[in-house]
Amino acid sequence: MDQRICIKFCVKNEIKCYKVCEMLTKAYGESVMSKTRVYEWYKRFQDGREDVADDERPGRPSTSTTDENVEKVKAMIMNDRRITIREVAxxxxxxxxxxxxxxSNVLGMKRVAAKFVPKLLNxxxxxxxxxxxxxxxxxxxxxxELLKRVITGDETWVYGYDVETKAQSSQWKHPGSPRPKKARQVRSNVKVMLTVFFNFNGIVHHEFLPQGQTVNKEYYLKVQRRLREAIRKKRPDLWKNNSWLxxxxxxxxxxxxxxxxFLAKNNTVxxxxxxxxxxxxxxxxFLFPKIKRTLKGRRFxxxxxxxxxSLKELKAIPKIEFEKCFDDWKKRWRKCIIxxxxxxxGDNINVDE
Known part of the structure; x- marks a missing residue:
C-alpha cells in the first residue's frame, strides 16, 4: 500500500516511471514491487485513478490468502528463491x-530460469x-546531434558453418506427427575475422583480417589509418571539422x-x-547478430x-536499421541505470514512459 501511495505521488509530480522504479528500489530494496506492477499502477494513476487499494474481486473470498499467510510465504521466498510452490504450501x-x-496475484512474482551473462559483475x-x-x-x-557524429566498430569471427538457433530450427507440425530431429553439430574451423565501423547513416569501413595475421596493436593502428581515409571519402561533413567521435x-x-x-595526435575524441x-x-x-543470424545453418x-x-548481409541492412540502433543505444543506457x-x-524494463 505504501509503495502505491509513493507511485501516486510521483505521477502527480510528473516523475517518469523509470525514475519511480529507481526510487522505489532504493527505498524498499528486496521488498520492492515488481517492475511490471509498478508500471501497471503508474498507468492506473496516470489515467485518473485515486484509490490505492486493490479492486474487489468477484466470488467467494479466499480464507487462505490472509495477510499472515502472505507474510509467511514472502519470508520463505526471501530466504530461498529456489523453493517450490509445493514446499511453500x-x-x-x-x-x-x-x-x-x-x-502470482498478491506478490506479483513468477518463477524464471537464470539467464546466462558474460560475467558476474562485482x-x-x-x-x-x-x-x-x-x-x-x-x-x-x-x-x-552527438550520436550522429559517433562512428563505432569492432571485430568478430564469421564461420564457414555456425549452428542454427533453436528458433531457426523449429518447424510447424500436426499433433500426431513425430517431433523433428537434428544431429548435434559444432562450428567449423574455417573462419575469417571481419572488422566493421559504422555510424547513424550506415557502414563507413569494413575489412577482413588477412590469413595468418592477428589483431595486435600494429594491425589495429593500420585499421585506424584506413578508417580515417574512409571517413574522408564517405563522411566529408564529419571529416571537414574533425567532428566525429x-x-x-x-x-x-x-x-x-x-x-x-595515434588518436591523440589526430585529435580523435x-x-x-x-x-x-x-x-x-x-x-x-545490433550489427554482428544481424549479420550472423541469416548465416547460421549455411555451409561455406x-x-x-x-x-x-558476409558482405552481402552487411550491404543489405537499410539505413533506418542503423538509425534505430543508435536510438536503442540510448535506451540501453537508461536500462543500465535502472x-x-x-x-x-531479458528484463521487463520500459523506458518509453
Whole structure:
C-alpha cells in the first residue's frame, strides 16, 4: 500500500516511471514491487485513478490468502528463491492453488530460469557501467546531434558453418506427427575475422583480417589509418571539422599506447565503453547478430564464400536499421541505470514512459 501511495505521488509530480522504479528500489530494496506492477499502477494513476487499494474481486473470498499467510510465504521466498510452490504450501499449510494465488496475484512474482551473462559483475564494475551510461546520456541530452557524429566498430569471427538457433530450427507440425530431429553439430574451423565501423547513416569501413595475421596493436593502428581515409571519402561533413567521435571496446589492441598516441595526435575524441558490456556496444547488440543470424545453418566451403556472404548481409541492412540502433543505444543506457549497473537484457524494463 505504501509503495502505491509513493507511485501516486510521483505521477502527480510528473516523475517518469523509470525514475519511480529507481526510487522505489532504493527505498524498499528486496521488498520492492515488481517492475511490471509498478508500471501497471503508474498507468492506473496516470489515467485518473485515486484509490490505492486493490479492486474487489468477484466470488467467494479466499480464507487462505490472509495477510499472515502472505507474510509467511514472502519470508520463505526471501530466504530461498529456489523453493517450490509445493514446499511453500506444505510448510504454510495451504493448498497449492492458494499458494499460487499469493505468488502470482498478491506478490506479483513468477518463477524464471537464470539467464546466462558474460560475467558476474562485482560492485565496482556495475558502478563503472552506471557512470558511463549516466555520462553518455548527459552528453547526448546536451547535444542532440552527438550520436550522429559517433562512428563505432569492432571485430568478430564469421564461420564457414555456425549452428542454427533453436528458433531457426523449429518447424510447424500436426499433433500426431513425430517431433523433428537434428544431429548435434559444432562450428567449423574455417573462419575469417571481419572488422566493421559504422555510424547513424550506415557502414563507413569494413575489412577482413588477412590469413595468418592477428589483431595486435600494429594491425589495429593500420585499421585506424584506413578508417580515417574512409571517413574522408564517405563522411566529408564529419571529416571537414574533425567532428566525429570514435567508439570501440577495451580490447588490448584498441587501448594500446601505440593506438592511443595515434588518436591523440589526430585529435580523435573517443566515447567511453565500460568493460564486460556487450549489451551497450552497438556492434555486439545490433550489427554482428544481424549479420550472423541469416548465416547460421549455411555451409561455406571457402574463405572467399564466407566473405561474399558476409558482405552481402552487411550491404543489405537499410539505413533506418542503423538509425534505430543508435536510438536503442540510448535506451540501453537508461536500462543500465535502472538496473543499477547490472545486465538488463531479458528484463521487463520500459523506458518509453
Amino acid at each position: 506444505d510448510d504454510v499449510g495451504i493448498s497449492i492453488g492458494s499458494c499460487h494465488e499469493i505468488f 560492485f565496482e564494475q556495475k558502478q563503472r557501467r552506471m557512470e558511463v551510461a549516466q555520462e553518455s546520456l548527459k552528453e547526448v541530452n546536451d547535444d542532440a 570514435l567508439h570501440h571496446d577495451n580490447a588490448p589492441a584498441h587501448t594500446s599506447l601505440l593506438v592511443r598516441e 573517443t566515447m567511453p565503453q565500460p568493460p564486460y558490456s556487450p549489451d551497450m556496444a552497438p556492434c555486439d547488440f 566451403t571457402s574463405i572467399d564464400d564466407i566473405k561474399s556472404a 538496473s543499477n549497473g547490472d545486465y538488463f537484457e
